[in-house]
Amino acid sequence: MDVEILSRLQFAVTIAFHYIYPPLSIGLGVFMVITEGMYLKTKDKFYEQMTKFWVKVFALTFAIGVATGIVMEFEFGTNWATYSRFVGDVFGSALAAEGIFAFFLESGFLAVLVFGWDKVGPKMHFFSTLMVALGSMFSAIWIVVANSWMQTPAGYHIVGEGINARAEITDFWAMVLNPSSVDRLLHTISGCWLAGAFLVISVGGYYLIKDKHIRFAKSSIKIALVMALITSLFQLFTGHQSAVGVAKNQPAKLAAMEAVFDDQTNAPLYLFGWVNEDKQEVKFGIAIPSMLSYLIGWDVNTKVTGLNSFPKDERPPVNIVFQAYHLMVAIGFMLIGISVLGVFLWWKGTLFKHRWLLWIFVFSVLLPQIANQVGWITAEVGRQPWIVYGLMKTSEGLSKSVQAGQVWYSLIMFTLIYIGLFILFIYLLNNKIQHGPEEADLIPSEIGHPKA
Amino acid sequence: MEFTFDLNTIWFILIGLLLTGYAILDGFDLGIGALHLLVKDDVERRIMLNSIGPVWDGNEVWLVTGGGALFAAFPHVYATVFSGFYNAIIMLLFMLIFRAVAIEFRSKRPMKWWRQMWDVAFSIASILIAFLMGVALGNIITGIPLDATKEYVGTFWDMINPYTVLVGITTVSLFMMHGAIYGVLKTEDQLNRKLKGWVNNTIIFFVICYVTTTMATLIYFPNMVKHFKDFPPLFALALLNMLAIANIPREIHHGREFMAFVSSAASIASLLALFAVGIFPNIVLSNPNPEFSLTIYNAASSQKTLTIMxxxxxxxxxxxxxxxxSIYWIFRGKVKLTNMSY
Structure with a gap:
């Protein structure tokens, strides 16, 4: 394998692994703000214990998120030096803004969040939780802005020629608010909230099945279900907006997502299928006629540009993008289904009476994780062969001084270390879940009727 | 060379400040890590870890932000150094991961082998991080082989020579001293007495390394003192540096540990300032072919980006x-272990 494919694999491995953790931190951050807010409001120690438990889980995900995040920041330079020279003027500012606005905020207040329970008053502690949650979202904002600029570059001009060419900023806000930033940011953040909410739902479901920590579990599930319902429905909207944006700004990606080969109106929307790229057909597929055209323009006569309208060397791989995209959409609907069902049964008063539902809860944690991963695969593989859409090809962005042997070594090491880290993470997460929240302080308040 | 105080110079100084902040802050927690295995008792090891517990992560952010700022302000430096030093950077990343994970996971389980394993990982990673950073600084002084397209044309082994190794060891010794002084501030009783003893040993170790490095630099890399000759008031910086170092044992002797820590921080800051003056306006010196060096002008982003930043x-x-x-204020005073501690 050559340096290009190795570097791409390494980036894929390191970003995919990293991307397990920040969504959990962002989602749990919001959840902790809610529970600690309830503690401040009701003064019920129960909510403090609840927050403390989730803080411990949060600290675990955060630690791995930071450790694997530094890798991402350095990897642009190590493996994609030519890309870094080309985009540094534009992309670097977003990364530096992330450092100065998000990381300092997060890591500073994280200290108070985890270690400061006895050092500061409840209000100051709540403020710290809020700042950590905000910090983690600021971080998402800047990194999604940077990535969106790679999808839909704006606010720049090209200076220099040949190997000296680079993008220089002309309008900072046009760069930040490039055509895909807002849609993709909302879509990504919602994905993160779902990751956090379903982790809580999963752990709660597990306790109920094991008949442990009943009040804690029920209360956690209810809060998380509300979060999941609102976010999963909102995700329908952000997903739609993103897809319309892709149709407009990155037509080749949309064509790959839905396997559209020839320009057409009345384009169908596939529910599933298997793409044969050579024969340019979708096998075993079921499609809703004209639906794709309708969805992107609210009109069945909307023309969808097919892959054949692009030069052969400017088309992304089709089947990977198609499968990743359809899996994401399917999971999105499953999450809505679980949330709606949960809230409906809650309203009927039978939420915790169905064992099968609790089992669904336990495994539901995997769904947003998978959706987040395949969503990114759709976005990034769908952008290929470009590293910056329309401006620079991925193959042109590599480090010139790095040899395949070096990347082999680092790729193997990253893979081994990350496998070890993942095992460790699961082991320690399981330990925390088995240990459960501290019960001692829960006894004084009556179940379901918090004391003032 | 005519000195103009422009945006490029400001960013050279600002990135220098970020890295100085990093060296002072992460310096002491790397130093605590380097000393960690010398402490044998489990409770004492936990106190060592918890002395940096609430702050190490924030300290590392200075490095992350420094990296981001370098990418944005001097993309060519970021690209050339990170890709040219590929193996070393990857090693650094592995060590940063090991260290973070070791701190986080060490006290989560009670088994002896578990804790010993993470203690070793924490300590070795801390030492290697400090060492690699020192080697990187050393390479900036010696210069590295670059070509006309700003690419590194050497190999991994070109980075390792007696001088760069010496700077690496000096960095480790500096952080050990700095960490020992910080440890004295945060501990009580027996561990406190132990650390006080180490402060003296680490000062001696550092001063030996420091004098050797300084002599080697003056003899082999006279280019580092060019600006001092051109503009003698800069010698004040060297004087400040020596006074700061000499003041550390004095403050320790009088039992003023906080002032000793301030002195130690001042010596780190003045050392880096001397280094920055020495290399200015180059950021990465090309050796041979100094005309290919990356300077604050040919490696920088546009004036517009520098202004936005x-x-x-x-x-x-x-x-x-x-x-x-605020964080250092909230967590001031001696370490007490609680149920949220590492």
Missing amino acids: LIIAAIGFPFVLAYTI
């Missing part, structure tokens, strides 16, 4: 200082 820094930096100071 300056605005971002001006808005963000007061907040950063405010959080940093």
Whole structure:
């Protein structure tokens, strides 16, 4: 394998692994703000214990998120030096803004969040939780802005020629608010909230099945279900907006997502299928006629540009993008289904009476994780062969001084270390879940009727 | 060379400040790590870890932000150094991961082998991080082989020579001293007495390394003192550096540990300032072919980006200082282990 494919694999491995953790931190951050807010409001120690438990889980995900995040920041330079020279003027500012606005905020207040329970008053502690949650979202904002600029570059001009060419900023806000930033940011953040909410739902479901920590579990599930319902429905909207944006700004990606080969109106929307790229057909597929055209323009006569309208060397791989995209959409609907069902049964008063539902809860944690991963695969593989859409090809962005042997070594090491880290993470997460929240302080308040 | 105080110079100074902040802050927690295995008792090891517990992560952010700022302000430096030093950077990343994970996971399980394993990982990673950073600094002084397209044309082994190794060891010794002084501030009783003893040993170790490095630099790399000859008032910096170092044992002797820590921080800052003056206006010296060096002009982003970043820094930096100071204030005083501790 050559340096290009190795570097791409390494980036894929390191970003995919990293991307397990920040969504959990962002989602749990919001959840902790809610529970600690309830503690401040009701003064019920129960909510403090609840927050403390989730803080411990949060600290675990955060630690791995930071450790694997530094890798991402350095990897642009190590493996994609030519890309870094080309985009540094534009992309670097977003990364530096992330450092100065998000990381300092997060890591500073994280200290108070985890270690400061006895050092500061409840209000100051709540403020710290809020700042950590905000910090983690600021971080998402800047990194999604940077990535969106790679999808839909704006606010720049090209200076220099040949190997000296680079993008220089002309309008900072046009760069930040490039055509895909807002849609993709909302879509990504919602994905993160779902990751956090379903982790809580999963752990709660597990306790109920094991008949442990009943009040804690029920209360956690209810809060998380509300979060999941609102976010999963909102995700329908952000997903739609993103897809319309892709149709407009990155037509080749949309064509790959839905396997559209020839320009057409009345384009169908596939529910599933298997793409044969050579024969340019979708096998075993079921499609809703004209639906794709309708969805992107609210009109069945909307023309969808097919892959054949692009030069052969400017088309992304089709089947990977198609499968990743359809899996994401399917999971999105499953999450809505679980949330709606949960809230409906809650309203009927039978939420915790169905064992099968609790089992669904336990495994539901995997769904947003998978959706987040395949969503990114759709976005990034769908952008290929470009590293910056329309401006620079991925193959042109590599480090010139790095040899395949070096990347082999680092790729193997990253893979081994990350496998070890993942095992460790699961082991320690399981330990925390088995240990459960501290019960001692829960006894004084009556179940379901918090004391003032 | 005519000195002009322009945006490029400001960013050279600002990135220098970020890295100085990093060296002072992460310096002591790397130093605690380097000394960690010398402490044998489990409770004492936990106290060592918890002395840096609430702050190490924030300290590392200075490196992350420094990296981001380098990418934005001097993309060619970021690209050339990170890809040219590929193996070393990857090693550094592995060590940063091991260290973070070791701190986080060490006290989560009670088994002896578990804790010993993470203790070793924490300590070795801390030492290697300090060493690699020192080697990197050493390479900036010696210069590295670059070509006309700003690419590194050497190999991994070109980076390792007696001088760069010496700078690496000096960095480790500096952080050990700095960490020992910090440890004295945060501990009590027996561990406190132990650390006080180590302060003296680490000062001696550091001073030996420091004198050797300084002599080697003056003899082999006279280019580092060129600006001092051209503009003698800069010698004040060297004087400040020596006074700061000499003041550390004095403050320790009088039992003023906090002032000793301030002195130690001042010596780190003045050492880096000497280094920065020495290399200016180069950031990465090309050796041979100095005409291919990366300077604050040929490696920089556009004036527009440097201006935008300056605005971002001006808005963000007061907040950063405010959080940093508040966090250190909230967690001031001696370490007490609680159920949320590592």
